[in-house]
Amino acid sequence: MAAVAVKNSGSRAGALDMITKIWAYLFLLVMVIFFSVTGTGFFSLNNFSNILVTSTLVALMAIGQTYVVITSGIDLSIGWTVGLASVMSARTMRDFVNGGMDIAPAIVLGVIIALLVSLIPGIINGVLIARVRIPPFIATLGMFGIVRGAAFLLTDGQQVVGNLSDTLRQVLRGIGNGSLAFWVPGQGVAWFERPPDLPPEVIRGVAQMLPYPVIVTAVVVIIFAFILGRTQFGRHTYAIGGNQDAAVRAGINVHRHLILIYVLSAFTAGIAGVMHLFRFTAGAPQAGEAALLQSVAAVVIGGTNLFGGEGKISGAVIGALIIGVLQTGLVILNIDPLWQFIVVGVVIIVAVLVNQAQAALERLRSNA
Amino acid sequence: MPEPILTVQQVSKFFGGLTALNKVDFQVSPGEVVALLGDNGAGKSTLIKCVSGVYRPEQGRITFDGADITHHAPSEIRDRGIETIYQDLALAENLDVGANVFLGKEKKKRAYGFINVTDDDFMRSEAAKVLERLDIHIPSLKQRLVNLSGGQRQAVAIARAIYWNAKLVIMDEPTAALGVPEQRKVLSLIRSLRDHGVPVILISHTLQDVMTVADRMVIMRRGKVSANLPRAEATEELIVRHIVGFGEVAEAS
Numbered sequence: 001m002a003a004v005a006v007k008n009s010g011s012r013a014g015a016l017d018m019i020t021k022i023w024a025y026l027f028l029l030v031m032v033i034f035f036s037v038t039g040t041g042f043f044s045l046n047n048f049s050n051i052l053v054t055s056t057l058v059a060l061m062a063i064g065q066t067y068v069v070i071t072s073g074i075d076l077s078i079g080w081t082v083g084l085a086s087v088m089s090a091r092t093m094r095d096f097v098n099g100g101m102d103i104a105p106a107i108v109l110g111v112i113i114a115l116l117v118s119l120i121p122g123i124i125n126g127v128l129i130a131r132v133r134i135p136p137f138i139a140t141l142g143m144f145g146i147v148r149g150a151a152f153l154l155t156d157g158q159q160v161v162g163n164l165s166d167t168l169r170q171v172l173r174g175i176g177n178g179s180l181a182f183w184v185p186g187q188g189v190a191w192f193e194r195p196p197d198l199p200p201e202v203i204r205g206v207a208q209m210l211p212y213p214v215i216v217t218a219v220v221v222i223i224f225a226f227i228l229g230r231t232q233f234g235r236h237t238y239a240i241g242g243n244q245d246a247a248v249r250a251g252i253n254v255h256r257h258l259i260l261i262y263v264l265s266a267f268t269a270g271i272a273g274v275m276h277l278f279r280f281t282a283g284a285p286q287a288g289e290a291a292l293l294q295s296v297a298a299v300v301i302g303g304t305n306l307f308g309g310e311g312k313i314s315g316a317v318i319g320a321l322i323i324g325v326l327q328t329g330l331v332i333l334n335i336d337p338l339w340q341f342i343v344v345g346v347v348i349i350v351a352v353l354v355n356q357a358q359a360a361l362e363r364l365r366s367n368a
Numbered sequence: 369m370p371e372p373i374l375t376v377q378q379v380s381k382f383f384g385g386l387t388a389l390n391k392v393d394f395q396v397s398p399g400e401v402v403a404l405l406g407d408n409g410a411g412k413s414t415l416i417k418c419v420s421g422v423y424r425p426e427q428g429r430i431t432f433d434g435a436d437i438t439h440h441a442p443s444e445i446r447d448r449g450i451e452t453i454y455q456d457l458a459l460a461e462n463l464d465v466g467a468n469v470f471l472g473k474e475k476k477k478r479a480y481g482f483i484n485v486t487d488d489d490f491m492r493s494e495a496a497k498v499l500e501r502l503d504i505h506i507p508s509l510k511q512r513l514v515n516l517s518g519g520q521r522q523a524v525a526i527a528r529a530i531y532w533n534a535k536l537v538i539m540d541e542p543t544a545a546l547g548v549p550e551q552r553k554v555l556s557l558i559r560s561l562r563d564h565g566v567p568v569i570l571i572s573h574t575l576q577d578v579m580t581v582a583d584r585m586v587i588m589r590r591g592k593v594s595a596n597l598p599r600a601e602a603t604e605e606l607i608v609r610h611i612v613g614f615g616e617v618a619e620a621s
Binding site: 230231232234235236238239241242243245246247249250251252309310362363 | 476
């Protein structure tokens with residue numbers, strides 16, 4: 001009897017259920033079409049690759065944030081962790097190069113050291129939350145201030161770490177603004193570098209097909225989506241978010257797991273910070289400041305439940321892309337960029353409403 | 369009567385000045401359903417928690433399956449085969465049936481030759497087998513538990529207990545939150561556990577349930593066992609008298 005009931009209401013609610021699950025994808029598609037029709041220059045390879053590059057910062061932060069939110073936590077500190085990693089990598093590379101080290105090892109060491117340093121706030125967050133039992137909101141809010149202070153101390157209060165040598169900056173820029181493949185109008189695909197000596201009218205049409213920041217982000221997305229969706233670590237992440245007591249009683253080491261989750265969150269923020277340096281060739285403490293709330297927005301828009309237990313990396317990536325498309329599209333339509341805050345705000349609220357509708361649908365079905 | 373699998377001998381437990389258990393003797397034999405009855409504060413939960421290792425008794429001895437488990441940790445006791453199903457079931461409702469049966473002990477397989485992933489198909493099919501054994505039908509094992517009824521969730525909790533070869537299942541108010549048809553289902557599950565040779569300790573306030581399913585009733589009052597009745601001798605009136613204490617009932621009637 002119960003089986004029949006579930007089946008019937010399932011088909012009744014099926015269509016609606018489907019829409020609530022994929023609405024973010026539909027919304028992204030509708031927005032791309034809207035801006036393509038209304039904004040000149042929006043529908044171009046160049047612009048699309050630009051949107052992808054712009055979205056990498058929020059997407060990387062949203063990956064770690066998704067794990068955290070699935071465990072019903074939140075990480076407010078990652079915005080400044082991005083800045084810390086950016087500043088740290090800039091300083092180490094600069095000092096190594098000024099100290100006489102070759103460019104390549106200086107960059108590699110700078111990246112490694114910056115990533116390791118960016119794990120520190122994650123470890124402290126995790127220990128505070130898992131062992132000392134400080135609520136995630138408070139613990140990471142405290143870390144927000146601590147990391148912010150640390151990042152600015154590393155720049156002696158300056159807005160940027162400049163004075164990187166020209167050769168170092170050139171190499172960084174080549175990676176951060178480079179692409180594996182270019183589309184050259186009339187000539188087709190060119191690998192690694194845009195062909196030299198192009199006429200000016202052709203240069204304007206050259207587009208990056210596989211920008212390095214996008215490739216790096218895609219690799220990180222695939223790895224962490226795989227871990228979340230397919231491995232025991234991912235399963236335990238969902239279990240902790242669904243019912244922490246059940247996870248404890250089932251023998252899952254919840255303390256250790258939560259610490260790892262916050263370290264992971266700091267790690268993807270660290271990658272974002274290092275990549276920020278590669279793109280802008282100067283360390284900036286406030287590199288991720290605005291992106292923090294956007295990362296939370298991306299996670300929510302992507303269907304991750306703020307109360308935990310549900311969520312996907314793919315959703316967070318779609319959320320980040322929606323924000324990226326909005327930002328770029330509004331600029332192209334020549335609308336005051338301040339409107340983007342309002343639009344993103346509205347989208348977040350709609351996202352939560354849709355998710356609630358979906359939860360209500362599920363309740364309806366289980367009560368049927 | 370077969371050898372008891374669980375023997376509680378002269379167990380006492382104190383909380384400060386309060387005597388929660390006072391030299392309690394209690395036994396469970398293979399293949400029997402024992403109902404543990406008593407008013408709030410009579411010591412039922414304390415006794416159960418001593419058996420499952422959550423509390424350590426100050427006096428007495430608890431043996432299970434030939435081993436002294438008096439001072440074992442809860443996880444060791446679980447490993448020895450005592451599964452406790454609490455009222456809240458301890459399930460992750462955002463996961464499917466297979467994931468819940470294997471929660472914390474996920475079955476893994478190699479993917480792409482180098483990385484371990486969860487073997488969801490295996491876990492689902494094993495879950496299906498154990499549910500089959502218990503004669504439980506859940507339409508789709510890919511359903512997350514939020515979409516299942518209370519009785520089905522209870523069934524999943526029971527399935528998880530017996531999948532890991534429980535030799536004794538303790539159930540705390542298993543029918544409290546359920547509708548009537550579901551209560552019946554859970555009671556028949558308890559019987560089928562017993563028929564599989566797994567003894568059950570059932571804590572319940574619902575006398576009707578107890579009368580239908582229990583082979584023996586142990587009634588506690590003020591930290592002591594006040595009666596131990598085989599079903600043949602038990603009537604609702606007699607049970608109630610023991611629960612509230614003979615004297616008061618006699619006076620009232």
